[in-house]
Amino acid sequence: MSAVKNVIKDNYNMMLLKDYLREQIKEAGFSHAEISKTPTGTRVSLHVTRPGIVIGRKGVGIRELTEKLASDFELKNPQISVVEIDKPELSPSVMCNRMAAHLERGTAFRRATMWTLQQIMNNGAMGVQITISGKLRGDRSAFEKHTAGILPRAGHHADVIVAEDIAHVKTAMGLIGIRIRIARKEKFVPEFELKTSKAKKHQVKDELTGKMRDETAAEKKARTESEQIAMEEEKIKEMELLDDEEENLK
Numbered sequence: 001m002s003a004v005k006n007v008i009k010d011n012y013n014m015m016l017l018k019d020y021l022r023e024q025i026k027e028a029g030f031s032h033a034e035i036s037k038t039p040t041g042t043r044v045s046l047h048v049t050r051p052g053i054v055i056g057r058k059g060v061g062i063r064e065l066t067e068k069l070a071s072d073f074e075l076k077n078p079q080i081s082v083v084e085i086d087k088p089e090l091s092p093s094v095m096c097n098r099m100a101a102h103l104e105r106g107t108a109f110r111r112a113t114m115w116t117l118q119q120i121m122n123n124g125a126m127g128v129q130i131t132i133s134g135k136l137r138g139d140r141s142a143f144e145k146h147t148a149g150i151l152p153r154a155g156h157h158a159d160v161i162v163a164e165d166i167a168h169v170k171t172a173m174g175l176i177g178i179r180i181r182i183a184r185k186e187k188f189v190p191e192f193e194l195k196t197s198k199a200k201k202h203q204v205k206d207e208l209t210g211k212m213r214d215e216t217a218a219e220k221k222a223r224t225e226s227e228q229i230a231m232e233e234e235k236i237k238e239m240e241l242l243d244d245e246e247e248n249l250k
Contacts, residue, residue: 017073021046022097024065028053031091041077044069049094051082089123092180096167099130099178103169109136109176110144116180117148126161126183127151134176151183161185 014035022030029049036043048054055062062080069078088094095116102112113130120128127149136142152158164181 013073017069020073022093024068025054026097029085029088029094030097031085031088031093035075037076038079041079042075044075044078044080045083046080047083047085047091049085049088051084054082087123089119090125090182090184092163092165092182093167095120095182096165096178096180099180100167100169103171103176103178113144113146117146120180120182121148124185125149126185128183129181131179132176133179135171135174136176149183151181 017035018033021033025046025048028051031047031049033047034045046054053061054065056064062082066078066080069075069080085091085094099112099116102115103109109132113132117128117130127147129145129147129151131143131145133143134141136144152162162181162183164179167178169176169178
């Protein structure tokens with residue numbers, strides 16, 4: 001078998017595995033799985049909201065899942081670890097499953113969409129976009145898109161801080177697709193950071209003692225335009241320009 005066919009087969013198996021885990025451990029709040037091959041076997045990290053449901057009583061659940069992955073999906077010596085998600089509301093997969101469950105229970109699609117949107121934003125998301133499509137109101141297919149906050153659409157930030165997932169749900173009207181994109185604040189790295197510098201107090205020489213002291217409010221106020229220009233000229237010299245910083249870095 002060629003290398004291209006091996007890649008296609010692996011991706012297809014990963015898709016089947018993800019669909020199986022999404023359905024099998026749905027009650028545990030499945031988010032995503034990280035699979036990596038090691039010399040001793042295959043390491044599988046399951047990110048869920050309720051790890052106890054996956055592990056089961058006395059580890060029965062995780063043993064059954066290990067046997068299932070080894071037999072049906074041909075994973076060599078699978079070693080499963082369960083990781084708990086800190087904020088499930090910021091996981092697109094979890095929120096897709098929750099919204100799909102609301103639609104299955106008969107909740108109006110727009111009400112379910114706005115509730116999901118509000119829950120995501122209330123838990124500290126930078127931005128969110130929910131797209132729902134299918135037979136929403138009648139026989140004709142339609143779609144609606146709801147957005148809140150700031151959500152990068154393209155570029156480096158969109159690749160780094162935006163996560164998305166898709167879910168499908170069968171209703172009495174037909175098949176409905178849900179797509180949720182979430183931008184997380186903690187993954188955002190600013191390109192530059194503005195540093196606030198403390199204002200320097202201007203020192204003047206005391207005529208009586210001859211020592212340097214802070215300038216008073218009356219002395220700060222210029223009596224003539226010439227004095228004002230002279231004062232501004234001194235402040236201009238004290239400014240730190242970008243050109244000076246570049247020279248210092250060289």
